[in-house]
Amino acid sequence: MIPENVLQKLNEQIKHEFFSAQYYLAMAAYCKEQDLDGFANFFIVQAEEERYHAMKFFNFIDELGETPIITGFEDPKRDFKSLEEVFELSLEHEQHVTHLINSIMEIAQQEKHYPTVSFLNWFIDEQVEEETTMDNLLSKVKRIGESGPGIIMLDKELAERSFTPEEE
Ligand SMILES: [Fe+2]
Ligand SMILES: [Fe+2]
Structure with a gap:
């Protein structure tokens, strides 16, 4: 049996991941408005990733025999x-x-619910990558400014991003 407090946190994370998808889609809409289709593509793909994350929590809860x-x-x-x-x-x-992921991990460890600990390891690694990606792009945008050739080049580069669930 999964401890109630661990299950509650896992369920809440479904919501946070779907919220992330909507948030990034709102950013994609802003980029579209600015005619930056490559940046928009980056955020649309990011939103897909977030829905994939949400479904990983959904499926894990289901596999535990609980109802998401x-x-x-x-x-x-x-x-x-x-x-x-x-x-x-x-x-x-x-x-x-x-x-949020770290706090679920702490509770899962306290409760010694090792299936959750094991499941969350993927997300611990994923978050390192997510933060690095956003940090790199923030630095680039700061360096090259809001318009001009640098942004057009970066926009082209980001147009190439596609969703690959197993390699993300
Ligand atoms: Fe996520
Ligand atoms: Fe994310």
Whole structure:
């Protein structure tokens, strides 16, 4: 039997991951509005990844013989001012998600629920990658500015990103 507090945290994480997807989709919409289709593609793919993360929690809860709980959440922000702000918020958001994953891990370890510990290891690694990606893009955007040839080149590069669940 999975301890109730661990199960509750796993269920809450389904919501956080789906929220992440909506948040990144809102950022994609902002990029579309700025005619930055490559940046928009980056965030659309990011949103796909987040839905994939949400489903990993959903499926894990199901595999434990429990019923996943699906809830709603608040509207994501959509009044972005600049690309720099978008990447600052993306990095902040990933740091927040890392904190959430770490706190589930702490509870799972306290409760000695090793299947959850093992399941979460993938997410611990994933969050390192997520934070690095957002941090790199934030640095690049800061360096090259909001417009000009640098942004057009980066936009082209980000247009190439596609969703590959097993390699993400
Ligand atoms: Fe995620
Ligand atoms: Fe993420």
